[in-house]
Amino acid sequence: xxxxxxxxxxxxxxxxGNYDAAQRGPxxxxxxxxIRQCIKEEIYSIAAMEGDSRPMGAEEKPSRRxxxxxxxxxxxxxxDPNVYRPEGLPxxx
Numbered sequence: 014x015x016x017x018x019x020x021x022x023x024x025x026x027x028x029x030g031n032y033d034a035a036q037r038g039p040x041x042x043x044x045x046x047x048i049r050q051c052i053k054e055e056i057y058s059i060a061a062m063e064g065d066s067r068p069m070g071a072e073e074k075p076s077r078r079x080x081x082x083x084x085x086x087x088x089x090x091x092x093d094p095n096v097y098r099p100e101g102l103p104x105x106x
Contacts, residue, residue, distance in 0.1 A: 017106050024084040025097040029106075031088030042089050049085060 017026070034045035088094050 017102065019099060019102050019106075021099040022102055022106075024080060025094060025099060025102065025106075027081050027084035028088035028092065028094035028097045031085045032091070032094045033088075035089050035091055045085070045089050 031042075031045045034041040084094075084097055087096070
């Protein structure tokens with residue numbers, strides 16, 4: 014995602030990563046969910062260590078987080094990640 018550095022590609026990469034994991038079988042879908050939970054917990058832990066009771070950006074973009082989660086769930090459930098693909102994103106992604 015960072016390598017691509019493509020505007021409006023965040024949801025695509027959320028869906029793509031979860032889709033690819035889910036294609037590896039039930040263990041892949043499970044691993045994608047566990048990783049998502051770990052990342053969420055890490056964000057809260059870092060915020061707490063810095064003396065902030067909210068994770069980074071928590072107050073600003075709940076709709077963005079909900080959209081990310083929807084893309085995660087879409088990909089993990091086998092939905093085609095290309096529905097989130099931004100126009101013009103190079104084919105290598």
